[in-house]
Amino acid sequence: MENLFSLFNPKWALEEYRPQILAYYYKQWIDFHMGFHAHQTIEIMYVISGTCTVVARDQTIAMRKGDLIMLDSGVEHRLSVDGNPCRMLNVEFVFAECGGSYPSLGQLAAGSPALRQLLDRGEPYIVLRDPSDVYHTLKNLVTELDTGSGEHTMMANLLISQLLIRVARLAAEDRKGNSVRQIDRYVRKAADYIHQHYDADIQTRDIAAAVNLHPVYLQRIFKASMSMTMTEYLSELRIEKAKMLLARTDVPIIEIADYIGLNSRQYFSAMFKKHTGLSPATYRKSRETVHGFDNQVAIVDIR
Template identity: 25%
Template sequence: MSSTSSLIRMEIPPVPYFIAVGMTAFGPGGQHPNRRNLGIFDLIWMVKGVLYIAEEDRQWELSEGQTLLLLPDRFHYATKPCDAETVFYWIHFDFTGDWSVTEESAAPVPPIGQPWANRYTIQIPQYTAQPSSAMAQHQLQRFMDLSSENRSNAFWNQQQLFMDLLRKLEEGGRKGSASPAMKLAEKTEAYIKQHYQADLTNETLAEALHFHPNYIVRCMKEAYHCTPMDYLHEYRLEQAKLMLIKTEWPVAQIAETVGFRHTPYFSSCFKKYAGISPLRFRKQYSS
């Protein structure tokens, strides 16, 4: 049994893409086939019995309610035959973006990035136990039922169900592995996004979140490798980028709206951050 657990991190866009779903049943003596470099992700969701399976040098004994995500570029093989009747769903999906494997203790560092890109990093535990197994099985059976419907109807419904399952996997993994520092960093991030137009300081964050300002700074550095004020500064500038593209507001109005008191200081910060002035940034997207 593997003693370590990993997170599969997928940077989106693009998003994972559902391909196919099925159910497999093995009697005593049956076993998972050996596969190498399948080229797609294979998510196993156990229903009954025990499946003995390995990926490279890691081994698992999967039982009811447990999931395992097999990676597209690895060697998968059975470590021993099943002892009794064993049933599991499998979901094949593809992902053409950047993905990596990291330990659960590794803190995610979501880039602030361009706001119109809507970037995010999905973090799915490679191996986990699902608390809502019955609900998941209902969704998986719905997956199976959709396979017999017409393609245009099945496509959208299956993609939606698939994304919902990934969300459940990610949420389940985060509840089990998120440290107090990570939880506070995420609360700080959310508060900054909601109040970035206000006059925020480390002290006002501390008052709002009920933690010492030094502890909030330390948690943000640990989780996101930046201070709250660094995050606030970049988030304001990214919102300014969006406003320069989506509105015809003067630069002074945009500067004030995103939380800068003085327009020249805003313009200086923007040029240092984006490499060009606010007006030149707007012009490159104008007809």
């Protein structure tokens, strides 16, 4: 189906158009499986209670209370509810000429960076988790539409504009959160790689290659997240491993450098003293007990 009223058509913001509700309904579904279909309208489906799945563009989206999905015009989808009831509130809207009475989409976007960002996304559907702001606006909108008088019609048109802005803000916050979570995943993956290969001669470029990022960018996000560079993180990890070997094993000191991925014993001794204030030999002696080694030494996990 042609997406005649796509949210992402620049015409709506460049000319005098406003969002207009064409349909709305509450519905409780029980053990229901809808066939694939599409609307010329833009549709917002909000889960009030229960759970369901929506299939759109070959993606299956599990939804529960407080979730909403906004489907662009012309996007094929279907709803499935297995067993227990799922109560939903749906609204469908298009764009109509303003006639000078209501704020246009262009005016709304000019005053809302989040809405401008939403109009540029061009995605067939957007799934969001609502803290309750969108639902309150939806309920107020439906109440005004149910009344149907002139004044209530004006309020309904203002509320659909408010609804779009609330959805846009939620989408902007969600995208920002996703970006932060993605950065966290890259940093965690880099840290995991360091823990797995600290006993080898690894360089920043090796870590960056393992997480498929440019070394400079990875260095920047790693330091911002961990408050230290990857080199510093690797050094601290190696020192902790060396301390464990000195305190809990009888591995000769001259061999410990090899165990933690350092080629130079002199460099190991200098680095160890820089971090602990003690030479490796002095540290080992300080950890000795009448039983040979102090089994109470803690291994610090700095992952």
